Amino acid sequence: MEKILVVDDEQSMRDVLSIMLKRAGYAVTAASDGDEAIAHLGKEIFDLVITDLKMPKVGGLDVLKAVKASSPDTVVLVITAFASAESAVEAMKHGAYDYLTKPFQVDEVQLIIRNALERRRLSTENMLLKREMASQSSFAQIIGKSEAMQKVFDVVRKVADSKSNVLIFGExxxxxxxxxxxxxxxSARAPMPFVTVNCSAVPETLLESELFGHMKGSFTGAVSNKAGLFEVANGGTIFLDEIGDTSPATQVKLLRVIQEREFRRVGGTQDVKVDVRIIAATNKDLEKAVAEGTFREDLYYRLDVIPIVLPPLRLRTGDIPLLVQHFLDKFCRESGKPVPAITGEAMRALLEHEWRGNVRELENLIERVVAFSSGQPVTEEEIRGWLHRPVTPQQTYPTDLPEDGLDLEALINSIEKELLLKALERANWVKKKAARLLRLNTRSFRYRLEKYAIKGGKD
Known part of the structure; x- marks a missing residue:
């Protein structure tokens, strides 16, 4: 239910607007002057504020400025009985959505309010779309005909319309x-938002604010009110990736949201109710984490209502040819290149690989293959060259200087390249993680990748 704050020093006007808006299905809060309105703004985030322009002490323009300072996404509609071109321009300059003159027709106001709230909804949807595009998984759809994946598809179809929480396990x-x-x-929630949160990518100090929002001034840097992602996902689904990386304090707050369907923003004094389906995911053994005391047992059982286990790629090698063709088509289409054939020996090399990075690792490899493709069939030699197999344990480096000397620069380059590749493999080809493993900053790490012509991977 969308929340509207009505601000007017005339009791009759407040009553007319409040009754009209409540009948239309909105949650309405009324304020008799600017001071009271600004006090409400410090406690709550509103979708729309309707404010009179001329009021004693604190006028509508001050209310407008306070709204935009504390909650920039809130839409403001200004009304007045003393209209002038100057006041209209001033209100619009400070971010008012529209400017109405009293007396006005009820139908006119209702239409403007609907349009204003639709604008806010579109703005929110646009934000979600940008977020979704930025966080989209690297492969566009789930590919697989193996028995293991067919079981996953069957579970998805059966539980899609359930309201129960889902916990997805997988490397x-x-x-x-x-x-x-x-x-x-x-599911029936498809028209509503799908919001993703990578719990391991957000610093612990910011995760609570990211999930539940905050009020202006609640901590250093909180320069405006902010709705949390649970609030943004209201009516839809929130996906909590890497849930096993959350701290005990965050786990307590997540448990409350699941049990009570409400939360409190950081620095807030009022509870916010939400209707959100939670889908969580982890690559960790949460039962072991529960036994070790690093993950709350009550939260685990609240999340693990419907478990789904995704098999690693090495256990569904029959899907590799399908995935290879899918990625070849995708990257060749994006680069405008013809789709090359894969020789039998090259496909055998792909089938024999361990794929510790699973489908993401396979995708990265095919992207590199396409980048260097000239349209000729892809050979086994090319595939094995791109697989970056680890150096065998038997390989050693000299610790003493040979009698005839050695090429120190070549040796150092060889060691450096090997460690770069090992770090990338361990980080599943995520460059920032690999850089951290080597205690390098991003710029220095990128320089070394370019130095050895190491391609592929994700930022």
Whole structure:
């Protein structure tokens, strides 16, 4: 239910607007002057504020400025009985959505309010779309005909319309977010937001604010009120990736949201109710984490109502040819290149690889293959060259200087390249993580990748 704040020093006007808006299905809060309105703004986030312009002490223009300072996304409608071109321009300059003159027709106001709230909804949807595009999984759809994947598809179809929470288990790169999306978009919640949160990517100090929002001034840097992602996802689905990386304090707050369907913003004094389906995912053994005391047992059982286990790629090698063709088509289409054939020996090399990075690792490899493709069939030699197999344990480096000397620069380059590749493999080809493993900043790490012509990977 959308929230509207009505501000007017005339009791009759407040009553007329409040009754009209409540009948239309909105949650309405009324304020008799600017001071009272600004006090409400410090406690709550409103979708729309309707304020009179001329009021004693604190006028509508001050209310407008306070709204935009504390909650920039809130839409403001200014009304007045003393209209002038100057006041209209001033109000619009400070961010008012529209400017109405008293007396006005009820139908006119209702239409303007609907349009204003639709604008806010579109703005929110646009923000979600940008967020979704930025966080989209790297492969566009779930590919697989193996028995293991058919079981996953069957579970998705059966539980999509359930209201129960889902917990997805699987190694990094197996496509947990894709399964979460499939559940959401095959459910009755499909028209509503699908919001993703990577719990391991957000610093612990910011995660609570990211999930639940905050009020202006609640901490250093909180320069305006902010709705949390649970609030943004209201009516839809929130996907909590890497849930196993959350701290005990965050786990307590998540448990409350699940149990009570409400939360409190950081620095807030009022509870916010939400209707959100939770889909969580992890690559960790949460039962072990519960036994070790690092993950709350009550939260685990609240999340693990419907478990889905995604098999690693090495256990569904029959899907590799399908995935290879899918990625070849995708990257060749994007680059405008013809789709090359894969020789039998090259495909055998792909089938024999361990794929510790799962589908994401396979995708990265095919992207590199296409980048260097000249349209000729892809050979086994090319594939094995791009697989970056680790150096065998038998390989050693000299610790003493040989009698005839050695090429120190070549040796150092060889060691450096090997460690770069090992770090990338361990980080599933995520460059920032690999850089951290080597205690390098991003710029220095990128320089070394370019130095050795190491391609592929994600930022």
């Amino acid at each position: 990094s790169g197996t496509g947990k977010e894709l399964v979460a999306r499939a559940i959401h978009y095959n």
